[in-house]
Every structure is written in structure tokens, then in C-alpha cells.
Amino acid sequence: MIPSAINSDYPKFVPNQVLTSDNLNDLFGFLDEQQRITRTNLLGIGIVCGLQVKTGSDANGSFITITKGTGVTSRGFLVTVPEITFHQYNSFNAVHPEYYDRFVDIGAKTQKMPLWELKQLGEVEDPDNPFKALSQPSGFLSNKVVLLFVELLETSNKNCDPGSCDDKGITVNVNFRALLILKSDLELLNVAVPDCFSSPSFNALAEIVMPRWDVKNNAPVHADDITESYRKIMSGSFISQVQTTLSEAYKLFKPVILDEYPTDPFAEFNLAGQLAFLNNGTINAEQRLHIQYFYDLLSDL
Numbered sequence: 001m002i003p004s005a006i007n008s009d010y011p012k013f014v015p016n017q018v019l020t021s022d023n024l025n026d027l028f029g030f031l032d033e034q035q036r037i038t039r040t041n042l043l044g045i046g047i048v049c050g051l052q053v054k055t056g057s058d059a060n061g062s063f064i065t066i067t068k069g070t071g072v073t074s075r076g077f078l079v080t081v082p083e084i085t086f087h088q089y090n091s092f093n094a095v096h097p098e099y100y101d102r103f104v105d106i107g108a109k110t111q112k113m114p115l116w117e118l119k120q121l122g123e124v125e126d127p128d129n130p131f132k133a134l135s136q137p138s139g140f141l142s143n144k145v146v147l148l149f150v151e152l153l154e155t156s157n158k159n160c161d162p163g164s165c166d167d168k169g170i171t172v173n174v175n176f177r178a179l180l181i182l183k184s185d186l187e188l189l190n191v192a193v194p195d196c197f198s199s200p201s202f203n204a205l206a207e208i209v210m211p212r213w214d215v216k217n218n219a220p221v222h223a224d225d226i227t228e229s230y231r232k233i234m235s236g237s238f239i240s241q242v243q244t245t246l247s248e249a250y251k252l253f254k255p256v257i258l259d260e261y262p263t264d265p266f267a268e269f270n271l272a273g274q275l276a277f278l279n280n281g282t283i284n285a286e287q288r289l290h291i292q293y294f295y296d297l298l299s300d301l
Helices: 021-043 183-189 225-231 236-257 266-270 285-289 291-301
Strands: 046-050 053-058 062-065 070-074 078-081 082-087 088-091 116-119 144-157 169-182
Touching: 021 070, 062 144, 078 144, 088 144, 144 183, 169 183, 225 291, 236 266, 236 291
Parallel strands: none
Antiparallel strands: 046 070, 053 062, 062 082, 070 078, 088 116, 116 169, 144 169
8 A cells, every 4th residue: 555644534424423523633634634735745845935034233133024925834834924023032942742853852852952932022021931132142143044933732722611611622823933043953854954055155146137028108019019028128148147047046956956956957958048039030920929928937937
């Protein structure tokens, strides 16, 4: 038998069946896992958009801002957050009744590495775990990475009265926590982050902006005007810049994707050569008719 997911069985209900909590939880568990597997295996994990980390300082001291964005965690949970700014932190205790095995040695019930949780101004402070400013101690943020952690906390419903317990059960609260972890501890999470990611070369990758297509409405517009406006955007230099930047990105990510892509796929495809007809005078009628799709391709890249 081929190994399946953890929740590989689900109940099928019949008329007049007495439903138990196990029946309903098994069905929910199956559907929930299928949805998360779809995200991780078919869509992928990581940042979808936004979620950029910015650091700076103001009159109150250092701060970290995580921009608005969406991502998918390693276990398939969808994370969508607004822009948030943190000025404080405290230590994070990962040893809870529901363990995350990357953080906790479940057998020993001990935490594998130090973690810190980022805190916003105005959050209620735990007297036993006081907040500290991100600027303290000096250099605290050095050699640390921000993680977005989805934590599922169970709370028992305790609204029973002598005549009814309709509210009994458990409520699962989904919390998004912004954590700091040492770069040296990332290996314990089985996250491959090559050293080159922390070098200036990663931030030095060209940031390419795709110009918007526009036809100035100052003269009669003909089909050739539309084609020419697309062609001007997709100049030979612009296409070459796209290919060069993709190849540079491949070099940085090569340690992670080496098994699947041992050589630069962008160089082999030769994007600039494939689209040379846009600028060398050899474009034909069919290519002119579909020129907006070449624009869309470059826009997606």
C-alpha cells in the first residue's frame, strides 16, 4: 500500500446515525490536512507577497516592521497579516501542551534553541517575562532571522450551568507569532539558508519594474501604434536585464535547488535569444497579433 497522509480515513455518514465528536473531528482533520497538503505540495511554501522585514530606529529606539503580506507555512497554514511594527521583545517558551517538534525535544520536553517573540507597543506584559527594547542589549538583532510561527492554542469552553452544557468543548485559537531565531540554529529547523543569502550580493540583485503599457491619446490610434507601444517596452536591453537578473538569482539559490537544477535553466533557455524577433525586425504578423502575451510573460517573470 502506498503511504498516505496522517488523516487517511474519513467517516461517511448514513441516515439516523448517531454522530460522535470523533466522527466530526475525523472529517475536519481529513479536510483540513487535504487543504494544507494542497498548499505545500502543489502551491509551495514561503512568502507569496509582501512580508518584508525592515529595521530602523526612531526616538523610542530600534524597531522592526513586517510589511503587509501573505505566506504559506511549512505545514500548509495560510498567513495573512497587515503591516506590523515591533519595538520590544521577550523570550518565547515553546514548551506547550501542543509541541512543535522543530522547536521542542518532545521526549525530554525541552526547548532545542533560544527563541524571542517580537512585541508591539501597548501589549500586555507578563511580569514573569518582561519586555525589552529591541535596542537592548546593543547589537541584539545581529545574526538573527525573523520567523512567522502559526500557533494553535486550545481553550476549554467552561460555560456549563447545572441544567445545560451546550457550550462544552474546546475552541482552537490560531495565533500568528513573529519570532527571532539565531541564524546558526536554522539548521535545527531543517531550513537550508546558504551563507550567500546574508551577503550583500542578495540585496544587490537588480529590482526590475515592468513598465505599464500605454498608448498616448494624442493622435488616431492604429493597430501598429499598439504593437509599437508594446515593443518599445520589451526592448533588447530590458529583456537582457531580466535574463541576467534571473541567472544571478539562480546562483544565489543554487545550493537549495542544485539537485533539481544543476545548471542555470535561464541561460539554457536564452530568453533574450528567444524574444530577439521583437527588436531585430523579423517579427511576423502572427507574433504581432499576440504581442500582448509576450508582454504578459515578461510581466510574470
